[in-house]
Amino acid sequence: MAAPRESVGRTIPLARPDIGERELELVTQVLRSDVLAMGSFTERFEAGIAELAGRREGVACSSGTAGLHLGVRALGIVEGDEVLTTPFSFVASANCLLYERAVPRFVDIEEDSLGMDPDLLAAATGARTRAVLPVHVFGRPCKIEAINSFARQRGWSVIEDACEGLGSSVHGRPLGSFGDVAVFAFYPNKQITTGEGGMVVTDDPGLADTMRSLRNQGRDTDGTWLRHVRLGYNYRLDEMSAALGVAQVERLEELRRGRTRVAAAYEQALGGRNWLGLPRAGAGEDVDWFVYVVRLHPQIDRDTLVVRLAALGVPSRPYFAPIHLQPFYRSMFGFKPGDFPVTERVAASTLALPFSSRLSDDDVGHVAEVLIDAIDRPGRLGG
Numbered sequence: 001m002a003a004p005r006e007s008v009g010r011t012i013p014l015a016r017p018d019i020g021e022r023e024l025e026l027v028t029q030v031l032r033s034d035v036l037a038m039g040s041f042t043e044r045f046e047a048g049i050a051e052l053a054g055r056r057e058g059v060a061c062s063s064g065t066a067g068l069h070l071g072v073r074a075l076g077i078v079e080g081d082e083v084l085t086t087p088f089s090f091v092a093s094a095n096c097l098l099y100e101r102a103v104p105r106f107v108d109i110e111e112d113s114l115g116m117d118p119d120l121l122a123a124a125t126g127a128r129t130r131a132v133l134p135v136h137v138f139g140r141p142c143k144i145e146a147i148n149s150f151a152r153q154r155g156w157s158v159i160e161d162a163c164e165g166l167g168s169s170v171h172g173r174p175l176g177s178f179g180d181v182a183v184f185a186f187y188p189n190k191q192i193t194t195g196e197g198g199m200v201v202t203d204d205p206g207l208a209d210t211m212r213s214l215r216n217q218g219r220d221t222d223g224t225w226l227r228h229v230r231l232g233y234n235y236r237l238d239e240m241s242a243a244l245g246v247a248q249v250e251r252l253e254e255l256r257r258g259r260t261r262v263a264a265a266y267e268q269a270l271g272g273r274n275w276l277g278l279p280r281a282g283a284g285e286d287v288d289w290f291v292y293v294v295r296l297h298p299q300i301d302r303d304t305l306v307v308r309l310a311a312l313g314v315p316s317r318p319y320f321a322p323i324h325l326q327p328f329y330r331s332m333f334g335f336k337p338g339d340f341p342v343t344e345r346v347a348a349s350t351l352a353l354p355f356s357s358r359l360s361d362d363d364v365g366h367v368a369e370v371l372i373d374a375i376d377r378p379g380r381l382g383g
Helices: 021-031 040-053 064-074 092-098 118-124 144-153 205-215 239-250 252-270 302-311 327-333 341-347 360-374
Strands: 056-059 082-085 103-106 128-132 159-160 181-187 198-202 294-296 350-353
Touching: 021 239, 040 056, 040 181, 056 064, 056 205, 064 092, 064 159, 064 181, 064 198, 064 205, 082 092, 092 294, 103 252, 118 144, 128 144, 144 159, 159 327, 205 360, 252 294, 252 341, 252 360, 294 360, 302 350, 302 360
Parallel strands: 082 103, 082 128, 128 159, 159 181
Antiparallel strands: 056 198, 181 198, 294 350
16 A cells, blocks of 8 residues: 555755865864864955955854844944834844843834835834844845935934845845945855854944954953953854855855756746745845745645645745744733734745755755645645
8 A cells, every 4th residue: 555645755855055075175174273263264254255245344253143233232222222123034133132122113014025114114213213223034135225224314323134135136236235234144044154153244344343352252352362341242153164154155156056046946836826926036136045935825724734745745934923923022012913914914924945055956846746736736725
């Protein structure tokens, strides 16, 4: 007797890092050296990311979350200050404000870019608003030019969360080039990876020096190991991770070609269905996708679909859950359903499909076949 369909067939990972011989070569160089932290590979990685973002300075750190915190701290955001940001993001983009006892003031998103709606900024502004923290979601630019202009007219700082935006640009300008500081992240599912790791970029050498001190236990830039001039943290990036990053930067165009191929394959396999919205770049945008997130028709039971896809070897994930409805934020600030309706409507419809530069066209076809079958067959989930 044949096994049930749910128990047979391949399993496709939701995300896979793309590690090759160059990465192994450079990490091995570090392991054979006497310098495992704060060495030349960290400096090379900082220079490489700064160049990609069109910035003067790069400050490597242990994660994108750490980078956001460094930026908030270095820019002098303090207790009681309010920062406009988005409720549709990974929770770290709001948590980094709470670390300094600042107050996140959420601004609802627009349906298209999934970023903060610039038309709602004025209504969210208060007497203690000091900064704005826009987020580029899934690699696509938010309306950063309008947001940046609004903030500059009021003398606010801009902390640009480009953790998902490395390699993307708008009107020829790279993401990460707009804020007083901008932050990238290199978790294994990102455009490039260092395992764990992040980078803050800026054009201000003074800010960069402050963040280098903050990431290194508040030590002074003179290199005196036991002299601490400010409260700092251990947010350093180790040399093995930095070497991995150097190799990934060298291979960035190769990795991007792989992701572009996969996105095009999904477009070919899934386009034209009225129950599914596919991610697409807008006018003037060049997008290097971080994840491949589709939008489902509201009548589709997404939770049941996720379970059914998983049983067929196709992992998927809702992406993102609204920050303001996280239990911690509801208890701390009193948020409730309906506070940010566009965010809530979008979040209820999103589904991340398997995506990486290593995904084969055959795997994409399999994912599409399983998804279509789950939706379109009579008695299934179609709405």
